[in-house]
Amino acid sequence: MPLLVSDFSWTQTDSTVHISVPLKGVRAGKVDVVCTEEYLKVHFPPFLFEVFLPEPVDDLRSAAKVGNGAALFTLPKKTCRAWENLTLTTLNGDQKKEIRLAALQKHQERISSECRRKAERRQADRKFSLQAATKEVAELRPPRPRGNIQVSFTPRVFPTALRESRVAEEEEWLQKQAAARRATAALAEDLQELREEERNPEWLKDKGDWRFAAGDYLGAVNAYNLAVRLNPKMAALHSNRAACHLKLGNLHKAVQDASHALGLLTPPVAANAAARVRASVRRGTAFCRLQLYAEGLQDYEAALKLDPENPALQRDVQQIRDAVRRGPSD
CATH class of the missing domain: 2.60.40.790 (Immunoglobulin-like)
Structure with a gap:
């Protein structure tokens, strides 16, 4: 606190x-x-x-x-007049929370608008500079001929028996993670007005996690939003933002973010099993709150299949099955 x-x-x-x-x-x-x-x-x-x-x-x-x-x-x-106090002393907790959330929303909208305006201006300047540079180069010399560079990497050895090997899936997952790490540099140039740490999606994720733990769910969403702009291929950002939307009651957005996270967590391998459990539970929870119990049950059963010894998941799956059998309430 x-x-x-x-x-x-x-x-x-x-x-x-x-x-x-x-x-x-x-x-x-x-x-x-x-x-x-x-x-x-x-x-x-x-x-x-x-x-x-x-x-x-x-x-x-x-x-x-x-x-x-x-x-x-x-x-x-x-209004030009003197104040008796700097802060209102008659507000209750709910009134303070409402003012606080409205202020944070307005602040975020202002930042987003300013970022878009600056990005548009930089894009126009960059386009003009590129056109001028291209024209200058074209006048100086013809372009170089194209060519290919062959690159080879040391093969990764997985300690798995050949009959059980999933090397292809593991390699695909590793390549996706490498691509996600490289994706940051492309957008970072458009966010030069931010502090250095604010251009790091890992730092923003940690900030969002801290805000979530402190109960500032809107602040956490704002941190995850900027991190997603920097690195949209980072599954944890979408999954954690889904958890925020669950807390805020934005159930359709929670479904969308959790689905996006599950789409990024492919192919399914041991390295991303825990993350798939979290994303499945979050989407299943949103479905159940929308009274789409059949869809929610599918997600919870998928999570239980990955973590069959989890007693909380076992209880939740049984409760959802009971809800499906009862059918919609009148």
């Missing part, structure tokens, strides 16, 4: 609010800021500062400066 920051300071005029949050030794690169008209959050693990503003501010003109051991915020008020 994050530690709440209480030793902050704030001042105000009739038109502006100034807030100073001490970073307690955390580097500026580790600070995550969300600011909307009604909400301000500064997250620098393991510390958290958040306020539910009593009146709206102009978030588009707001400014933040992070460094020298503090995060400084300048928030222009939409």
Whole structure:
């Protein structure tokens, strides 16, 4: 559970609010800021500062400066008058949760829009540069003739008896994993405005896992979304995002993500068996919540076949079978 920051300071005029949050030794690169008209959050693990503003501010003109051991915020008020308190004290837990989720959604939409705009501008600049370079090269000399380079790799030896060998499937799985690791570089050029660690899908996956464990399911989805943009062939991202959608009640999206994960976890080999169990259970759970018990039973039985000694899976399969026999309720 994050530690709440209480030793902050704030001042105000009739038109502006100034807030100073001490970073307690955390580097500026580790600070995550969300600011909307009604909400301000500064997250620098393991510390958290958040306020539910009593009146709206102009978030588009707001400014933040992070460094020298503090995060400084300048928030222009939409209504020129003094505030009695910096944060609302009359909100209950549900109201805070609603404001928090709305703010995070708006923040993510703003980031996505800005990323698309920058990507479109860079794409146009790159296209123009490529056309100019191609024209220049064409004027200098003709293109080189094509050719092929033969590359050979040391064969991998699997400790499996020949009669039971699945070398072909194992090699196909290894090649897919290698292709997934190489896929990151292509899109990374379009995300230069992000910090170095935010361009690493493995780091983003860990961030999503941490957000999920902390109960911030929307934050976890946002981390997985960016990681999927960087590496759409990484099955764990789709499977973990399916778990988030289950928590958020987005059942159709959970089915879609779990199905995508299962499609990437091929061919079925021992190295991906545990991942296939998780993805099958998550899709089966979404089907059952949609009252599609027959489809859910198929996924749970597939998971139980991979992990037959799992008592929780055994109980769940029996309960779903009973639901299928009872049929739809009136």
